[in-house]
Amino acid sequence: MNTQKLSKSRDYSFLIATCAQYPQGNEGLVQLKMALEQKGFACWLQNWQEIPLDYLDTKTIILPLAIWDYSLHYSLFLEFLEKIEESSLRIVNPSALILWNLQKDYLLDLQKRDLPIIPSLVLYPHTPFWEERIGQKQWSNPVIKPLVGQSGMGVVRFNTQPLRQMDYPLGAMVQPFIESVYTQGEVCLVFFCQEYQYAIHRKPALSEWRANSHYKTTIHAIEPSDQWVEIAKKVVENLPFRACYVRVDLLPQDSQRALISEVELIEPSLYFDYYPQTSLQSFIANLLEFLGV
Incomplete structure (x- = not known):
């Protein structure tokens, strides 16, 4: 990177998006913040639900590396991504990839x-007969996960507790236990x-x-x-x-x-x-x- 390009790059700043429970992320992200600052960039950590998107400079890059509760606020998070798309802000990874994931x-x-x-059965909220479909796979004590989920939340072995479809309002994924x-x-x-x-x-x-x-x-x-x-x-x-x-x-x-x-x-x-x-x-x-x- 030449000197002129390096100088222009310092106009950018970085916002590491966090969550309410961990507003300062973790030690690794604090170290990332310090490393970016040592290179001359402004950088801060902020709960994603409190980020003033309408007031951010367009050269602010959002890094969503600690939004560890987005699955609990799914609709709000989709709105958050939509607002970023409608603005001139950038989020990395890009919102299209985030939506896919x-x-x-x-x-x-x-x-x-x-x-x-891993062999996978997807059960959407509108999919009928969840238990019958799982049974057809003949997987012994399979794993069931929320279709939108994080950090192992809601991940259980199917045969160790009854399946309650209400626990998976956004759908579920079922896999054989490995x-x-x-x-x-x-x-x-x-x-x-x-x-x-x-x-x-x-x-x-x-x-x-x-x-x-x-x-x-x-x-x-x-x-x-x-x-x-x-x-x-x-x-x-x-x-x-x-x-x-x-x-x-x-x-x-x-x-x-x-x-x-x-x-x-x-x-x-x-x-x-x-x-x-x-x-x-x-x-x-x-x-x-x-x-x-």
């Missing part, structure tokens, strides 16, 4: 491209601007199967197999729009195979604190490249 049925789009997702999560856990692969960066291993707590930090998961850096990276890379290449950051979550079956569990494009933990020497600088460099500044 909001409902877990995006996995079916990946399946159509011959990518190895036993390998007990022994191999989950691997999260992080990409910036389509380039693989690093990976994290999440191992569920004893007697737990949900590999989410809310359930006392053990987390550490990992060197993934080339085959896992290749699967995740194909996911990134098959997204409907170009992404600045992507986290692909896989359930390893062995060193050669893995199943796609989630593709996180909205507010994923990017685990900056597990790669402190490289992750923040790489993220910022790729963010500026993505923005063209």
